[in-house]
Amino acid sequence: MISKEEVEEKIKKLAKQINEDYAGKELLLICILKGSIFFTAELAKQLTVPAILDFMSVSSYGNDTISSKQVTIKKDLEEDIDGKEILIIEDIIDTGLTMKRLKEMLLERKPASLKVCALLNKTSRRVVPLEIDYIGFEIPDKFVVGYGMDYAQKYRNLPYIGIIE
Numbered sequence: 001m002i003s004k005e006e007v008e009e010k011i012k013k014l015a016k017q018i019n020e021d022y023a024g025k026e027l028l029l030i031c032i033l034k035g036s037i038f039f040t041a042e043l044a045k046q047l048t049v050p051a052i053l054d055f056m057s058v059s060s061y062g063n064d065t066i067s068s069k070q071v072t073i074k075k076d077l078e079e080d081i082d083g084k085e086i087l088i089i090e091d092i093i094d095t096g097l098t099m100k101r102l103k104e105m106l107l108e109r110k111p112a113s114l115k116v117c118a119l120l121n122k123t124s125r126r127v128v129p130l131e132i133d134y135i136g137f138e139i140p141d142k143f144v145v146g147y148g149m150d151y152a153q154k155y156r157n158l159p160y161i162g163i164i165e
């Protein structure tokens with residue numbers, strides 16, 4: 001669906017925007033494991049603003065179609081985010097339920113700011129309103145893999161983004 005070159009070109013553009021928006025500030029990037037590892041790594045390398053990296057892993061269960069999904073933290077941050085500029089790095093936003101809940105949980109920790117950067121966005125699947133500050137690509141309702149994203153834990157290491165038929 002999207003070549004390695006297209007992904008990398010887009011990440012450069014996102015980084016340029018982030019560098020402008022956060023000029024003079026220090027950023028704390030939260031990489032949401034495992035899907036966002038390559039995206040975070042590539043984006044972080046393009047940042048010129050000082051950036052700290054931290055990692056978090058969440059799992060979500062429940063119904064996709066009604067707006068209830070239980071989101072639990074499997075691995076929490078090591079950093080204290082109180083008073084810091086936080087940018088959540090996510091591979092893909094689908095129904096939006098995971099990110100909505102994650103934002104709520106992180107906002108309780110009183111960051112100075114909290115923004116979201118997603119490589120892919122499936123707006124047509126959204127079941128809750130959600131503000132995403134930086135979006136790489138808008139994609140149709142297809143199940144995608146590669147560049148960190150999996151199908152039953154496989155295909156994460158593909159250097160491009162493909163569709164599972």
Ligand code: IMP
Nearest residue numbers: 092093094095096097098143144149150
């Ligand atoms: P949401 O709560 O429905 O927005 O779920 C978002 C999460 O579901 C993402 O972080 C992914 O882990 C996973 N996901 C949603 N769509 C896809 C896809 O097309 N490929 C791989 N993972 C996906």
Ligand code: MG
Nearest residue numbers: 032035091092
């Ligand atoms: Mg994910």
